[in-house]
Amino acid sequence: KAGVTQTPRYLIKTRGQQVTLSCSPISGHRSVSWYQQTPGQGLQFLFEYFSETQRNKGNFPGRFSGRQFSNSRSEMNVSTLELGDSALYLCASSSSGQFTDTQYFGPGTRLTVL
Amino acid sequence: EDQVTQSPEALRLQEGESSSLNCSYTVSGLRGLFWYRQDPGKGPEFLFTLYSAGEEKEKERLKATLTKKESFLHITAPKPEDSATYLCAVQAHFGNEKLTFGTGTRLTIIP
Numbered sequence: 001k002a003g004v005t006q007t008p009r010y011l012i013k014t015r016g017q018q019v020t021l022s023c024s025p026i027s028g029h030r031s032v033s034w035y036q037q038t039p040g041q042g043l044q045f046l047f048e049y050f051s052e053t054q055r056n057k058g059n060f061p062g063r064f065s066g067r068q069f070s071n072s073r074s075e076m077n078v079s080t081l082e083l084g085d086s087a088l089y090l091c092a093s094s095s096s097g098q099f100t101d102t103q104y105f106g107p108g109t110r111l112t113v114l
Numbered sequence: 115e116d117q118v119t120q121s122p123e124a125l126r127l128q129e130g131e132s133s134s135l136n137c138s139y140t141v142s143g144l145r146g147l148f149w150y151r152q153d154p155g156k157g158p159e160f161l162f163t164l165y166s167a168g169e170e171k172e173k174e175r176l177k178a179t180l181t182k183k184e185s186f187l188h189i190t191a192p193k194p195e196d197s198a199t200y201l202c203a204v205q206a207h208f209g210n211e212k213l214t215f216g217t218g219t220r221l222t223i224i225p
Contacts, residue, residue: 042216105159
């Protein structure tokens, strides 16, 4: 079974630009969560989508948004990029989302903001 | 607010030298505690899920245990390939899939 895939793997943007990251979950998984990982803060939860609906949201500004499609693929968007948005963005998928379920992570997208 | 604290921040061991990593947590109703391993430049790799106090799980040289306030990851006779950052995370009953992570323990095994 193929794992979680994320594209692109690396991205360089400048301040003020916007960026869209993509995540394809494991086949059959309906829940997709996004996390930001930085050396200072570790992994921080951004949001979670299940059946195209955002179920949970972390403490990030409105510049960070996401969506999920009917095939469970998800995208996250960051508008008006700031230097502090440089991070590894990870997505994770899990199956039913109803019970305690293991989340499997993708390799991440490394975003650098100049 | 859910919190996870891992210690030590970094640990260097000789090959074959056993030790334990600690994960202390506070959560409003534990649904599950997760251990992940992360290699540089890669996403976290799932190791274990623990659901209730007293539970133990093993995989090769790793053994995870859980109490009501903390979890331990015991590593027995480690090898250099066990070098990685080990992350602990908790999931609360009413947070859907949200995981709250600790900052990890960076483990280095010296040949």
